[in-house]
Amino acid sequence: MNTPRPKVRLSRALGIPLTPKSVRYVERRPYPPGEHGRKRRSTSDYKTRLLEKQRLRAQYDISETQLRAAFDRAKRAGARPARR
Secondary structure (H helix, E strand, O other): OOOOOOHHHHHHHHOOOOOHHHHHHHHHOOOOOOOOOOOOOOOOHHHHHHHHHHHHHHHHOOOHHHHHHHHHHHHHHOOOOOOO
């Protein structure tokens, strides 16, 4: 999945550097992009879960459908003990 949004901007929005280039930018400006990025806001439980899902999608560069399918496969597999 190739996102049309710039990687550095997405990295700042998620709070993690996605590329080697974005490490420098995230360190220099650790707040989200945009007009209201510097304001401190309380984070709800929903917002933290949503951000974690978006981070996974951005880190592995997969679409929502691919992520859903991966979670469904893992859920079906269950907590089986590892075979040796």
